[in-house]
Amino acid sequence: MAKMEVKTSLLDDMIGVGDMVLLEPLDEDSFINNLKKRFDHNEVYTYIGSVVISINPYRSLPIYTPEKVEEYRNRNFYELSPHIFALSDEAYRSLRDQDKDQCILITGESGAGKTEASKLVMSYVAAVCGKGAEVNQVKEQLLQSNPVLEAFGNAKTVRNDNSSRFGKYMDIEFDFKGDPLGGVISNYLLEKSRVVKQPRGERNFHIFYQILSGASEDFLCKLKLEQDFSRYNYLGLDSAKVNGVDDAANFRTVRNAMQIVGFMDHETQSVFEVVAAVLKLGNIEFKPESRVNGLDESKIKDKNELKEICELTGIDQSVLERAFSFRTVEAKQEKVSTTLNVAQAYYARDALAKNLYSRLFSWLVTRINESIKAQTKVRKKVMGVLDIYGFEIFEDNSFEQFIINYCNEKLQQIFIELTLKEEQEEYIREGIEWTHIEYFNNAIICDLIENNQTGILAMLDEECLRPGTVTDDTFLEKLNQVCATHQHFESRMSKCSRFLNDTTLPHSCFRIQHYAGKVMYQVEGFVDKNNDLLYRDLSQAMWKANHSLIKALFPEGNPAKINLKRPPTAGSQFKASVATLMKNLQTKNPNYIRCIKPNDKKAAHIFNDALVCHQIRYLGLLENVRVRRAGYAFRQAYEPCLERYKMLCKQTWPHWRGPARSGVEVLFNELEIPEEEFSFGRSKIFIRNPRTLFKLEELRKQRLEDLATLIEKIYRGWKCRTRFLLMKKSQVVIASWYRRYAQQKKYQKIKSSAIIVQSYIRGWKARKLLRELKHQRRCNEAATIIAAYWHGTQVRREYRKFFRANAGRKIYEFTLQRLMQKYFLEMKNKMPSLSPIDKNWPARPYLFLDSTHKELKRIFHLWRCKKYRDQFTDQQKLIYEEKLEASELFKDKKALYPASVGQPFQGAYLEISKNPKYKKLKDAVDEKIIIAEVVNKINRANGKATSRIFLLTKNNVLLADQKSGNIKSEVPLGDVTKVSMSSQNDGFFAVHLKEGSGAAGKGDFLLSSDHLIEMATKLYRTTLSQTKQKLNIEISDEFLVQFRQDKVCVKFIQGSQKNGNIPTCKRKNNRLLEVAVP
Ligand SMILES: Nc1ncnc2c1ncn2[C@@H]1O[C@H](COP(=O)(O)OP(=O)(O)OP(=O)(O)O)[C@@H](O)[C@H]1O
Ligand SMILES: [Mg+2]
Secondary structure: OOOOOOOOOOOOOOOOOOEHHHOOOOOHHHHHHHHHHHHHOOOOEEEEOOEEEEEOOOOOOOOOOHHHHHHHOOOOOOOOOOOHHHHHHHHHHHHHHHOOOEEEEEEOOOOOOHHHHHHHHHHHHHHHOOOOHHHHHHHHHHHHHHHHHHHHHEEOOOOOOOEEOOEEEEEEEEOOOOOEEEEEEEEEOOOHHHHOOOOOOOOOEHHHHHHHHHOOHHHHHHOOOOOOHHHOOOOOOOOOOOOOOOHHHHHHHHHHHHHHHOOOHHHHHHHHHHHHHHHHHOOOOEEEEEOOOOOEEEEEOOHHHHHHHHHHHOOOHHHHHHHOOEEEEEEOOEEEEEEOOHHHHHHHHHHHHHHHHHHHHHHHHHHHHHHHOOOOOOOOEEEEEEEOOOOOOOOOEOHHHHHHHHHHHHHHHHHHHHHHHHHHHHHHHHOOOOOOOOOOOOHHHHHHHHOOOOOHHHHHHHHHHOOOOOOHHHHHHHHHHHOOOOOOEEEOOOOOHHHOOOOOOOOOEEEEEEOOEEEEEEOOOHHHHHHOOOOHHHHHHHHOOOOHHHHHHOHHHOHHHOOOOOOOOHHHHHHHHHHHHHHHHHOOEEEEEEEEOOOOOOOOOOOOHHHHHHHHHHHOHHHHHHHHHHOOOEEEEHHHHHHHHHHHOOOOOOOOOOOHHHHHHHHHHHOOOOHHHEEEOOOEEEEOOHHHHHHHHHHHHHHHHHHHHHHHHHHHHHHHHHHHHHHHHHHHHHHHHHHHHHHHHHHHHHHHHHHHHHHHHHHHHHHHHHHHHHHHHHHHHHHHHHHHHHHHHHHHHHHHHHOOOOHHHHHHHHHHHHHHHHHHHHHHHHOOOOOOOOOOOOOOOOHHHHHHHHHHHHHHHHHHHHHHHHOOOHHHHHHHHHHHHHHHHHOOOOOOHHHHHOOOOOOEOOOOOOOHHHHHHHHHOOOOEEEEEEEEEEOOOOOOEEEEEEEEEOOEEEEEEOOOOOEEEEEEHHHEEEEEEOOOOOOEEEEEEOOOOHHHHHEOEEEEOOOHHHHHHHHHHHHHHHHOOOOEEEEOOEEEEEEOOEEEEEEEEEOOOOOOOOOEEEEEEOOEEEEEEO
């Protein structure tokens, strides 16, 4: 699917107007208000046609991200909101695709953001141009040249913490594909006076502070430097630290950048040695020393510093010392040496420092150029980026400011020329009539400065070259004569009486009305700075240095190349280089970035209307808009114009088949736009008034809303219909499935009903047939039976005479007898064993013998038992009798009983007769002992048990002490009335005594024994045989026991297993004794 392209425009979601050309009404207030409104909404860029106005935001905005780069890449200039990237993209594409060399001119006053803008342009171009290892290295080198040059050429000023103190123009070279090949940097006049002196609140060049804060101790030691800023006279103390600037980190960045750019280690080392030497030069001090001729001669106060400098730079100390004390003038092969006084010595020292530094800076630029030079000789396309020091007005303005401001005048000049030229050319190209527009042309100011005869620079040169005494005052005098009548020149002493009483203008100053405002220059130092003199002795001393870099910086010191001609003055050099620059720029397609400073405080969010107004005025921005609008405010190529507004006319919407131009014509006719409001160029439509454009925009907006509604309507309709169709389809599917299901169900039901009906009918038919067949069979059977009976009768009637009447009965009895005989004979052989417990018995052969068979089994068993019993001895008989008795008494009554069945009754468990311990007891009981056993007598008071010997004799029951054998109680069997016990699995029993009997005094006995069943049985039998009365044995879980006077209830409960399997007895209260049986 083809990617849908979304056409956007600068006009979309605009804050204020993105292009000042569209400003309505066009005046200063609305211009400023528009900038302010946009600034407040973080829109720092605004267009005037193709010129970008940039307002310094003084804070980092998130609009320079790689995503933004991608957004602006390959987009038309007016497609997105104004941005420096749009301008860079336009310039780059026009260079790559149309083969046009480009230059990007960045102007604005100090601190307005020129350097930042130039870096943004470079980084954008680097991001969008070709890729590959080699290309990337070139890009990296080009980008990394910035930190190096900024460290050496930028400084903190009152206006800008990172003010460029040199002008920079960089040509970036590209091949035909648009890949970068290399670059060339030109530098313009470094403000070298800063090396030796800085105005209050400003700093020297960054590099000095960076070395001292960032270099390692080792490195500093090598350079013979100390970290403390205050040690160095050349470092102004009052603002050594800049907020938000990390000098140490920047030092590392610079060193890294130098490495990337391609500086060899020894080169970097030499550079820093020179920087150190400059810094240390400032610490050399002089003192006057009287000479014989009465003049003062300067002498170095402390030679230590000098010695270190010489060690560092390889200069012969005596040579340098002499160069600070003498000056040799050579004229016509004659050498004259004069001594220097202290002031001259200081002048020489500072001149040396300034020269060393500025030459080092130029060397750096040359060295960088060597690295970034394009390697191939193919034809190149060039993009120049100009970042020059901005227009500046200080309290004290000197020669440097004069030069800087002159440069800015020239740039303004070229801006005016090129914008007007471009505008004019466009109209000619497009075949549109051109109307002239008034604007301030600063050519007159340029002329005041650079005119070869009457210009200030020419005047200065003339003064410098003139024989005789030349001072700054004589220069001013000259100016006063020559320029007095010039409109833009003001001086108190000029012939023109206008300024005679102007007290704001001191006598030693002149004032120029620059395009950007009036600037008052102090003439002091103009002549010196223009001369830029360095005593030959010093340059020769430098040339003699044993330091290749320093030697190379001072080629004029070579005695073999002595040139007596004066070198060109600083002013004329600068003028020439500016002229070359201008010529260079004029051959290229210009792109403008006009930087504006929103406030003087370097602060974010502050928009100072007056300050901005001033800049707008001198930059001539309003005029720029007017020029742009003079003919037509807005222009656009036909295609994008038609694309944007085609929805406003039926014929062009949605597609116009013909050429774009005729489409636009049709469109404008249809919209009835008055004819004077627009003109058709060759490739563009020109709209005279922004109002018309806004009207178009308004119509477009309304139409877009309608279109949006239409699209929404169609979309909704489409959505509903698709949904409906889908639902319908689904409904059909569901219905068909349901019908099938319903039919299936119905079919199943009918089928099963049919089967049922069918089966019933079949059943009915079958039954009917069966009935018929049965009936038929019965009829047949009946017929047969009748026939049989009939035959039988017939036969019996015929054969009766041959049979006896009771033969049948006899046959029956005989058969029975035979069967019985067979049964008994078989039984005889199958008889089971004689053991009474043998359960085997043969199976019954005939049903009619069932009762016989059972009876036979019973009889056989009884007989077998009898046989078994007959074998018993008398003693065994007794034992079995006893066991039988026990069974009758306790079976199914007492839970203890089943366990006793297998135990033989022994009776005398204690062998009293054999144990001598019980001899006394044996003697006391002369009857036969039936039971002798140890029992537990339960204490009536607490339920605890005491062991007692229990003896049962023929007539008595005795209890004796187990240890001693002493008889404790003796009860005749006649006095025992009852024995009570529980139904449970315990051995407790109570022996109840007859009330009033001799033994009953102490009450009944509550005993417990392991052989309860045996004891109770034997007691019962003995009592029966003795008294002929049956002893009452009560089995109950609750019975009363007589203890002396009280009756106590003994209660048996299913207790816990606390004591294992042993029942426990506990006295609960006076009347209750509780036995817990596990
Ligand atoms: N686009 C920007 N975004 C954020 N901060 C900016 C931007 N442009 C400028 N600045 C801030 O303003 C300061 C001054 O900018 P810059 O150094 O570019 O000024 P300049 O015009 O080059 O001044 P000079 O003429 O003194 O060299 C910068 O150090 C930076 O802090
Ligand atoms: Mg700058």
